Amino acid sequence: MRVSGSTPVGYDGAMSETITYTVSAIHCAHCAASIREEVTQVAGVESVEVDLDSKVVGIHGSELSDEALRAAIQEAGYEAA
Numbered sequence: 001m002r003v004s005g006s007t008p009v010g011y012d013g014a015m016s017e018t019i020t021y022t023v024s025a026i027h028c029a030h031c032a033a034s035i036r037e038e039v040t041q042v043a044g045v046e047s048v049e050v051d052l053d054s055k056v057v058g059i060h061g062s063e064l065s066d067e068a069l070r071a072a073i074q075e076a077g078y079e080a081a
């Protein structure tokens with residue numbers, strides 16, 4: 001039997017992805033809110049989670065731009081590691 005074309009196995013949800021950054025300067029809910037506010041405005045971002053304990057910012061969305069996300073975090077006044 002001949003198979004024409006191919007479909008990657010286990011490939012679902014197309015372009016949905018999650019990127020995480022460690023932002024060591026996060027210390028309170030206000031920091032988290034500022035970052036969330038800026039990052040939500042970046043194209044493709046669906047949700048932003050900020051963990052105050054681990055200082056990790058998790059960004060979920062599609063076709064995310066690492067450059068744009070870092071710029072947004074910087075815009076909020078923080079440095080993404």
Ligand SMILES: [Cu+2]
Nearest residue numbers: 027028030031
């Ligand atoms: Cu703060």
